[in-house]
Amino acid sequence: MPHTSIQSLTRGLTVLNAVAESERGLGPVAIAEQLGVSPATAHNLIGTLIAAGWLIKSGRPQRLQLGPALDELLRKQRRRALHSHGSHALRQIAAACPRATAVVVEQLGAQLHTRLRIDPSQRGRVQEPAGSVFGSHFSAVTLCWLAFAPAPERALWERMHPLSEANSKTWHGRDDLEAVLERTREAGFVRVERDHPVRVAAPIFSPGGELVAVLGASLMVVENPDDTERNALSTAVCDAAALFTQSLAET
Numbered sequence: 001m002p003h004t005s006i007q008s009l010t011r012g013l014t015v016l017n018a019v020a021e022s023e024r025g026l027g028p029v030a031i032a033e034q035l036g037v038s039p040a041t042a043h044n045l046i047g048t049l050i051a052a053g054w055l056i057k058s059g060r061p062q063r064l065q066l067g068p069a070l071d072e073l074l075r076k077q078r079r080r081a082l083h084s085h086g087s088h089a090l091r092q093i094a095a096a097c098p099r100a101t102a103v104v105v106e107q108l109g110a111q112l113h114t115r116l117r118i119d120p121s122q123r124g125r126v127q128e129p130a131g132s133v134f135g136s137h138f139s140a141v142t143l144c145w146l147a148f149a150p151a152p153e154r155a156l157w158e159r160m161h162p163l164s165e166a167n168s169k170t171w172h173g174r175d176d177l178e179a180v181l182e183r184t185r186e187a188g189f190v191r192v193e194r195d196h197p198v199r200v201a202a203p204i205f206s207p208g209g210e211l212v213a214v215l216g217a218s219l220m221v222v223e224n225p226d227d228t229e230r231n232a233l234s235t236a237v238c239d240a241a242a243l244f245t246q247s248l249a250e251t
Helices: 007-021 028-035 039-051 068-096 140-148 151-160 174-187 227-250
Strands: 055-058 063-066 101-108 111-118 190-192 198-205 211-219
Touching: 007 028, 007 039, 007 055, 007 063, 028 039, 039 055, 068 101, 068 111, 068 211, 068 227, 101 140, 111 140, 111 151, 140 151, 140 174, 140 190, 140 198, 140 211, 174 190, 198 227, 211 227
Parallel strands: none
Antiparallel strands: 055 063, 101 111, 101 211, 190 198, 198 211
């Protein structure tokens, strides 16, 4: 069956491509010329794209640039990829360490939210918990995120969660914390064992090398994990994180 193109859709895609390739955006006249249509036709097409969020107006003389709809589309694609590959990573950890609880954590604003979770009681079912937030300086997930997050995002989080007296039993000051973060960057992951569940966390990166999530897992102290199980947890988290990052790059 022969392909039939829809003229208005083709024109809209042509406009978006032309605007994306322009260094400072395009004006309405340039768009009309690029399409080979009248200014009135270009005006109507531009108005439709602006109303849908695909274009925005900026500057004087008026220039048209890509709007927030494209970013939202990319965010949806990233969220779908995070869910798919994150679920696989959690099941990979659960298979290697059946007594572990594992999570995928993502930054939203100044908070670190648990997006996905798996634990022994759910028999391999991946959950999407609501309202679960990491806010302490002694969580392995938080330490991993602080070690690899861009400076502006880290500064925003620390304004909301300052290092305070509540952390004095864990950290003997800022230098102590920074030393742990530096060792985390060198090792590529972090493991925390003192006075809490045995916890491991590793970063997940986008194809562009940006931190997009943290993969974490824990074994409760009351379960008495031995060194073999502790090491197995570290290996499982690091292996799953590496595959997670690789899968995002191939998506």
